[in-house]
Amino acid sequence: MxxxxxxxxxxxxxxxxxxxxxxxxxxxxxxxxxxxxxxxxxxxxxxxxxxxxxxxxxxxxRSTFSNWDHDVGIVGNRFLAACMAEDFCKSKFPGVTDLPAFVHELYDRLDAAVADGKKGNNACADALSKNGMKPSYLLRSTFGEYLMSDRTRIAIPAVIYRAARCTEEDADALAYFAEGLSLADDDAGFGDSEPETLLYDSDMLYYLIVFSEMWESPTPDKATLISWYENSTMASDNYLSLPYYCLFTGSREHACQELMHLPEARPLVYERDQYWNKAxxxxxxxxxxxxxxxxxxxxxxxxxxxxxxxxxxxxxxxxxxxxxxxxxxxTPxxxxxxxxxxxxxxxxxxxxxxxxxxxxxxxxxLKPMKFSDKTADSQELFGKGDLYENSGSDW
CATH class of the missing domain: 3.40.50.1820 (Alpha/Beta hydrolase fold, catalytic domain)
Incomplete structure (x- = not known):
């Protein structure tokens, strides 16, 4: 480089x-x-x-982009452990000693409730699958995004709490939550970005550097990348990057040959120099x-x-x-x-x-991380007056 x-x-x-x-x-x-x-x-x-x-x-x-979801999962579990170490957050999960395990069990229960197009078994699972994703995929990817922000990460335990409790009001709150995520995705296109921003944002350059220097080679295959995603309580859809790796490298290694309809490509990546992987x-x-x-x-x-x-x-x-x-x-x-x-x-x-x-x-x-802080807007997320409870001030 x-x-x-x-x-x-x-x-x-x-x-x-x-x-x-x-x-x-x-x-x-x-x-x-x-x-x-x-x-x-x-x-x-x-x-x-x-x-x-x-x-x-x-x-x-080495910090490689190929193991991104594996890393997110480790930090996600550290965040959930911090929740269990704080009295306020721990009180929302009575009897739970292993919150990551509890979350995985919740994911399995939600997914099973809507498997094969089923409806009516779990109102919260129905609410979280309206956009066509498995509830676990929607929550896992959203939590991975929320964990990046000091403001939104505080809402993660609240979503888990409502999905596990799943009263009628919780189902309404989670439907509101899922609809908000869908609207955010609809507004995320490049057409809505400022020209000044686009001038300094290049996916082409990003992928060129990542796949030349910062991705494991040979690459983990699709099954491995998906397993890292699914084994994490929080993640970032990194398995979707595999076809780009194959196209940018022109590789015909096993993981790339598994992908259907992937055209052969001329390599775009550059060679690693003598300073690569040297401190x-x-x-x-x-x-x-x-x-x-x-x-x-x-x-x-x-x-x-x-x-x-x-x-x-x-x-x-x-x-x-x-x-x-x-x-x-x-670090406020x-x-x-x-x-x-x-x-x-x-x-x-x-x-x-x-x-x-x-x-x-x-x-x-240093200002400590407090799960009782009101940094996340409960009205914006759930259409409710409180992150955890359904108060009389709900709209």
């Missing part, structure tokens, strides 16, 4: 007489990690946030700040920890247990103002990359 050399050239040309700190977040961390191999002399430090691990001696230790070495006098979130499903915390272990040189790892993707956005503090992630990053730069001087005191003021 030559982008690392382009970035190094820009820094050398434009900023050679400055002290430079390079910050990357999400999949931009992969580019920053590659830049470490070519560290310009003016760079004093690197910071990566929401980390894609650059290397690993097994595919399980960088920080030069003397250059440091790195790494930040991860325990509820980050897009770049799982484990990959940040692995990057920290494999990177050589002076570095510092900061983990936020409740934070989602990119801690500079997902009780006192308000800038997030803790931003404060630590600013301190790192202010202290000129001297790690022992970085101020992390804001971690003592």
């Amino acid at each position: 030559n982008a690392k050399k382009d970035l190094a050239a820009i820094i050398d040309y434009e900023l050679s007489d400055h002290d430079v700190f390079v910050y990357g977040l999400s999949y931009g961390t992969y580019l920053v990690e590659r830049l470490v191999h070519f560290t310009p002399s003016s760079v004093k430090g690197f910071s990566v946030d929401g980390i894609v691990s650059e290397s690993g001696d097994t595919v399980e230790k 960088g070495e920080l030069p003397d006098g250059v440091t790195a700040l790494l930040m991860t979130g325990g509820m980050d499903l897009q770049t799982r915390r484990m990959y940040g920890e692995l990057e920290y272990e494999t990177m050589s040189g002076e570095r510092m790892l900061v983990n936020f247990d409740d934070a989602g993707h990119c801690t500079t956005f997902t 503090v009780n006192s308000g103002g800038s997030t803790c992630g931003v404060r630590i990053l600013a301190s790192y730069v202010k202290e000129n990359g001297v790690l022992k001087n970085v101020d992390t005191s804001c971690m003592d003021d």
